[in-house]
Amino acid sequence: MPHTDPDTLRRILARDRTIAVVGLSADPWRPSHDVAQVMQRHGYRIVPVNPRLTEVLGEQAYARLEDIPFPIDMVNVFRREEDIPDIARSAVAIGARTLWQQLGLRSTEADRIATTAGLDSVWDRCLKVEHARLLRG
Numbered sequence: 001m002p003h004t005d006p007d008t009l010r011r012i013l014a015r016d017r018t019i020a021v022v023g024l025s026a027d028p029w030r031p032s033h034d035v036a037q038v039m040q041r042h043g044y045r046i047v048p049v050n051p052r053l054t055e056v057l058g059e060q061a062y063a064r065l066e067d068i069p070f071p072i073d074m075v076n077v078f079r080r081e082e083d084i085p086d087i088a089r090s091a092v093a094i095g096a097r098t099l100w101q102q103l104g105l106r107s108t109e110a111d112r113i114a115t116t117a118g119l120d121s122v123w124d125r126c127l128k129v130e131h132a133r134l135l136r137g
Helices: 006-015 031-041 083-093 108-116 127-136
Strands: 018-022 045-047 074-077 098-101 120-122
Touching: 006 120, 006 127, 018 031, 031 045, 031 127, 045 098, 074 083, 083 098, 083 108, 098 108
Parallel strands: 018 045, 018 074, 074 098, 098 120
Antiparallel strands: none
16 A cells, blocks of 8 residues: 555655656646646755656656656656556666655556555655645644
8 A cells, every 4th residue: 555654755755855757747837847846946856757848847858767867766646547557667667766646646556566666655645735744844
């Protein structure tokens, strides 16, 4: 089962400082943009993953997780649930530490893929809200 306890979420948020945001939009009104921008303001490195973009929030965008040439701690997902198992496989392949499915997303298959490979897994939680609640609260 995905992590929901505050101590584990605090540990993840304190440890995982480089966050690949899969499905990050350049539209400032989209939730993915808002969440990424807030996390960036709090000192996290945001790495956009969106094949239709070249740059978001001043950071180079990558088409796929596998294209990122440096280590990623967390994969934060803003995609349809049916896409998430493949994203989880990519997160495992690149050596990420955490798969975080945003609020409203809960792929049990992706959770199983991540946890079987030893990744922390979070689902149906907003990264920005949990950060505010647990680290700034």
